[in-house]
Amino acid sequence: MRLSGPSLLGVLLIAFAGNSALAATTAPEPAPPPLAAEHLKVEAMPAWSPHWLYAFDDSFNNETDARVWVYDGDHGRALGQFEAGYYGNVAVSPDHKTTAIATTYWSRGGHGTRTDVLEFEDNTKLSLQGEIVLTSKKAQSGAMGPFNLSYSPDGRFLYVTNLTPAASISIVDVAARKILGEIDTDACVLAIPSIDGTRHRVSMLCENGRLLTIVHDDAGKETSRSVSKPFFDVDKDPIFVQSVATPTGAYHVSFMGDVYEIDLSAADPRFPAVWPTVSAKERGHWRPGGQQMVAYHPSSHRLYVAMHAGGEGTHKLGGSQVWVTDTITHKRLARWSIDEKKYGGAFCMIATQDEHPLLFVATEKSSLLVLDATTGKLLHAEDKLGQTLWQLLNP
């Protein structure tokens, strides 16, 4: 509706007259006290909580501007951000005090001189505390996971994955803030860290379904390498590279919904028997999918997998449900539905590692859901956090 000038004036006059009549019969309310003067300051970070989440937002529509959100799951609010450049690979230190981000910047925004850099962010202040300039080889993959950049379990070394497309890792001495060296990985990818006694090792997935394990010394030099027998079939049922770390290695799920464990607790890698998350009837009809489709809570030995109904080629589709399976009995404990219409499918998940765990779920619409990881109850929902949440971390 549009009102002409005179008509609008008429309406205002009528309203004014009405107010005057009211004032004649009612005593005016006393004016509320004025608001206190405000003083601009910078928020201090609260004390660390195991329910904090580090959420990588790739900002896919303007990818040179990725960032990491720091989010408080108990209070359902963002605490702040780190900048993460272009295709940042992110890892949180085992003592949860530092976030390491291997990323790329250009001197003129999206062009100019390229600099790959490993940045160290202080999690207690959300401020940059240092950096190491890398060679321009850093792996750039949309398949973000815990092993694209990883700390050794003791926090002493960082492993930066490179892809040019020749694959290698750069080993970084964290305390010295120094690159110790680069090791060719024979076209195998990821950096799954472990310690055998005092030997630091890093393992990776190869195209023939084998695991390559490289042992290195304190100077970052390779001392030995070994290749396992094939433990998965790339052609019949490949495993996702996006996996979840365990205290002894990692759980990977396959396109068809089987669980493959890599156990690095002994001198040689072990591969316990593969077990399914799907029944024979469900196989091929229900599948894992999304970006970070598997989460794990060790003390309750629960595995969470984002599942959807779909066929071949749907392995990046978000989950309409989260399936909860006991990793010891291999029995399914629950199927929790995600409100796909409202939030999109479950795209990334991570469980906090405490005794009252939360399950964070980032969705295809970049919503962030906070669930009770024991009951599946939705505790809080951010309808939109950032642009494209592609990785969730919780050390």
Add this chain to the structure above:
Amino acid sequence: MQQRFDRLVERASRGLARRTSRRGFLGAFGMVLTGSALMPLLPISRGSRAEAGEPAAPGTGKPMSPKASASDPNSCDYWKYCAIDGFLCSCCGGTSSTCPPGTTPSPITWIGTCHNPVDGRDYIVSYNDCCGKTSCGQCTCVRNEGEKPMYRLSLNNDVNWCMANDNPNYHCSVSVIMGVAGK
């Protein structure tokens, strides 16, 4: 045949990646791509090349009646995009097989096969990225027929295929017909 071809390119590229330096790998991989385009065993039917505004010629295979969006290069349903994960260059100033002005094609890529429901043929397509500017941000398309994880790099669409460009900034993706896949 198409699976054998995929595996051939895959084995060749992976073997090269293992055995050669970056520069050596790129040169050799480029040769593999060039060679594949010229393979005499793969009859290339230029007449059935489907571009924006250029309807595909009916073939002698098993014609189907695709939904309209399967013939629209600006739609993710377009048949050539069966394994693209990114922004469609056809929405960004290019076409389904050309990069937008001012960008640079990726010299390395991966190869797959897509079925054209209009002429009933399977086509070998090269998925290339167009590089040198930040994300186009238009027409996000995620399809993954035959796509494999990163350890099988030559069948993976997660990695940034601009990685070997002077400026590896990813802008958008194209799907370039290389020829008809043999039966």
